Structures are given as C-alpha cells and as structure tokens.
Amino acid sequence: MDDQIMKKKGRGTHQDKITTHDSVNLRDVKWFDNQPVTLSSFVGAKSVAHVQRQEHNKSMGGVDLLDSPIALYHTKIHSKKCYHRLVFHMLDLTVVEAWLLY
Numbered sequence: 001m002d003d004q005i006m007k008k009k010g011r012g013t014h015q016d017k018i019t020t021h022d023s024v025n026l027r028d029v030k031w032f033d034n035q036p037v038t039l040s041s042f043v044g045a046k047s048v049a050h051v052q053r054q055e056h057n058k059s060m061g062g063v064d065l066l067d068s069p070i071a072l073y074h075t076k077i078h079s080k081k082c083y084h085r086l087v088f089h090m091l092d093l094t095v096v097e098a099w100l101l102y
C-alpha cells in the first residue's frame with residue numbers, strides 16, 4: 001500500500017504480506033503510526049480496537065525497579081568520552097543490582 005493511502009486511512013492502518021521459505025512462514029508488516037513503519041518478522045499484525053496499557057505496565061516491574069535507583073543515585077562524573085559513560089553506567093548498574101539482590 002502506498003504511504004499516502006495509509007496516511008489518508010489514518011493511524012493504525014496496516015498491511016500484512018506472507019511468504020514461505022524452507023517451510024518457514026515469514027511476514028512483512030507495514031503499518032502507519034505517525035509515519036509508515038515496516039517490520040519483517042515471524043508474526044503478523046492483528047487488528048486491535050482497544051489497547052490495555054496495564055498489560056505493558058505489569059511486565060515492566062523489573063526494568064523500572066532497576067532504572068529508578070540508577071536515575072536517582074547515578075555517578076556524578078561528566079565526561080565527553082563515550083567509554084567513560086559506559087563504564088560508569090555499568091558500575092551504577094552493578095551496585096544497584098547487588099543492592100536489590102541483597
């Protein structure tokens with residue numbers, strides 16, 4: 001489907017194409033959100049009229065539990081070098097994980 005046609009139909013419009021290669025079904029899904037997005041995967045798109053945001057929030061407990069203390073108590077060393085930031089973030093991550101396991 002052309003991008004302009006998807007834009008006219010509005011947000012949530014999608015198109016799903018399926019092919020089989022070596023007895024494996026492959027799907028190419030194109031949908032329109034703010035812009036057209038294309039994804040190749042093993043699963044296709046389903047039409048959903050209403051989305052429950054609580055389902056997303058139920059499975060985010062561990063990530064939020066880890067990100068919150070890191071955001072509050074991160075190492076206050078500023079550097080323009082990328083690897084310094086990665087090292088200090090890994091240090092923060094290790095300390096918070098150890099505290100949570102304790």
